[in-house]
Amino acid sequence: MDDDLNQLEQVLRDRAAEVPHVQDVPPRMLVRARRRVARNALASVLGAVLIVAGASAGLGALHGPGGTLPGTSGSSAPPSTACAASDLQGTVSLEGAMGSVEGSIDLTNVGGATCTLTGRPAVSISDAQGNDVRVQVIASEPQWKANAAPQPRGWPVVSLRPGSAASVRVRWSNACPQLSGPVSWKIDLGNGAGTVDASSADASFVPPCNGPTDPSTLEVGPFEPSAGA
């Protein structure tokens, strides 16, 4: 049965390979999405009107003679500034794993003020000639979740004081044809915040080519506080 399972798995991988790695965003999908969000927003506004009406009535009752309502003002969070690429210094730390290389990209705040990182960066790799290495990016869970550790305070927002670092978990597999290194990593922070070049002695670490017909995969986790920070 093991043979059957292996063969079935191979069949599925072969069929998966028929689907192109990168797909253009269909304009029609965006139009449909906008319509749907507009419908939802209208429903939310109607719901909010009902809730506000109900809350006003309740507050009116609480603020009646002798009524107090502590702690309802000044509770809004202080504004935070998103980190710009120029605030950050990137380092890649990788080690070989079974058929892949894995580790983290650490981004240290070298600016003078606290800033925040949220979400998952777009990570790309280029070879020694500066050509993009084609990888299929797979979103993976953060290291703290993989370790079944408690959720870091404030996550998914990672707040970086000057000198502290955020980490992005990465695992890269099956680079074909075999790369001889060195490679360089680029981390696009998203939302127009810019791109950080990350390098280190380990940046020449590349995974083996295990399946020439299979895609090279790059698992990328979201920003999280660096374990060493």
Next chain:
Amino acid sequence: MTEGEGGRLAELYVRHSAEATRLAYMLTGDRQLAEDLVQDAFVRLAGRLVHLRDPGAFDAYLRRTIVNLANSHFRRKRVERSYLDRTAAEPPRVGDAPDTGRRDELWHGLQRLPVRQRTAIVLRIYEDLPEQRVADILGCRPGTVRSLVSRGLAELRIHVRSDGDG
């Protein structure tokens, strides 16, 4: 939807649509249908992006949405039977490689399985998800996932053998 939200949806599509289309293709056996299901899934998720505080959870949301849409497609359209009849009538493609015929039989056999068995097999074998995660997606117990996979594989072997005999 603001321009920023539209941009975020487009960015998520670029990152996740290929993998989502592969999953939908495994579940439906039909590339065009798979692409349609993936677009439907993104349209659905567009309305929830604001509430999706954990960006790392997007792929899990997307996977669950694809599975649900594939299931409801087969249920709503009642096409499973006609689709099965159609694929059963297709002669297996035979290529140059000696194993190609058997591989096609496995693929067509998989598409002939009941949708829950097929989904359990694809999530366990192709997506390599643990039983508990598959159980969460299918809304059943891990033991049921084990049984769906094992019965599906047994049926698949029968399909392939009988095709091979015939």
